[in-house]
Amino acid sequence: MPKVNEYHTLDEGAILRTLEALARRVAERFPTRGLAQTAAYMIDLARKSAREARSLGQPSWLLRVLAVGMLALGVYGLYELRNLLPDLKSGPINIADFTQGLEASFNIVVLAAFATYFLFSLEGRLKRRRALGGLYRLRAIAHVVDMHQLTKDPSSVVGLERTGSSPERDLSDAQLLRYLDYCSEMLSMTGKLAALYAQRFPDGVVISAVNDIEDLTTGLSRKIWQKIVAVQGVARD
Numbered sequence: 210m211p212k213v214n215e216y217h218t219l220d221e222g223a224i225l226r227t228l229e230a231l232a233r234r235v236a237e238r239f240p241t242r243g244l245a246q247t248a249a250y251m252i253d254l255a256r257k258s259a260r261e262a263r264s265l266g267q268p269s270w271l272l273r274v275l276a277v278g279m280l281a282l283g284v285y286g287l288y289e290l291r292n293l294l295p296d297l298k299s300g301p302i303n304i305a306d307f308t309q310g311l312e313a314s315f316n317i318v319v320l321a322a323f324a325t326y327f328l329f330s331l332e333g334r335l336k337r338r339r340a341l342g343g344l345y346r347l348r349a350i351a352h353v354v355d356m357h358q359l360t361k362d363p364s365s366v367v368g369l370e371r372t373g374s375s376p377e378r379d380l381s382d383a384q385l386l387r388y389l390d391y392c393s394e395m396l397s398m399t400g401k402l403a404a405l406y407a408q409r410f411p412d413g414v415v416i417s418a419v420n421d422i423e424d425l426t427t428g429l430s431r432k433i434w435q436k437i438v439a440v441q442g443v444a445r446d
Contacts, residue, residue: 221405224255231391232249236248244357258347261406262409268332273329276324280321333412340412340415341414341415344422348425351396351399354395358389362436403422
C-alpha cells in the first residue's frame, strides 16, 4: 500500500522515467535534430538535480555538532560567570581580578553565541547556494529548449510570404505539431525538476527561484501552444 505522502509529493524516479521516455520519443521521430540531443542531456541533468535535491534534505552533521559544541561552550561561560557573583558577597575581592574575569566570561558567551548562530545558519546558506546553482542550470536549459522552437513558427503554414532570410521549413504540419509538443513537454519537465529543490529544501529564496522558473517555462510553453493552435487551425481548414 503506498504511503500517504506519495500522493502529494513529486517522485523523482517517476520524473526520470518520464524524461527517458520523452527522450526516446524525440530521438525516434527526430534523430538528426538538436532537440534529440537536448532531450538526452536533460536525462543527465535530471539525475544530477535529483541527487542535489536529496542532499538538500539531509542534515550536515559536522556543522550541527560544531554548533552544539559552541552552544555548550557558551553555557559553560554563563556557568562560570554565575560562579563569580557569590564570591563578591563572601568577602573582600580584588575588583580588578573580578572585572577581568567578568569580561573574559562575557566575551566567551558573546563569541560562543555568534559562533553558534554562524554555524547553524551556515548550513542553510550552503544549501541555498547549491540549490540556486542547480536552478540556474534548469533556467538555462529552458532557454535552450526555447531556442529549438524559436524558428519553428507556422508562418509558412498560414501562408505568409517567405523572404531570403526565412529559416528552412522542412517539417510537415504533423511533424511541426509533434516537434512543438515535445518542446512544451520538455519545458514542463524542467519545471518539475525545479520543484524538487523546493520540495526538499523549502527555503524562501529557493522557493522564489523555483516560482520564477515555473513562470518562465509556463510563459514559454504558452507561446508554443499559440503556434500549435495556429497550425491546427490551418489543418482543419
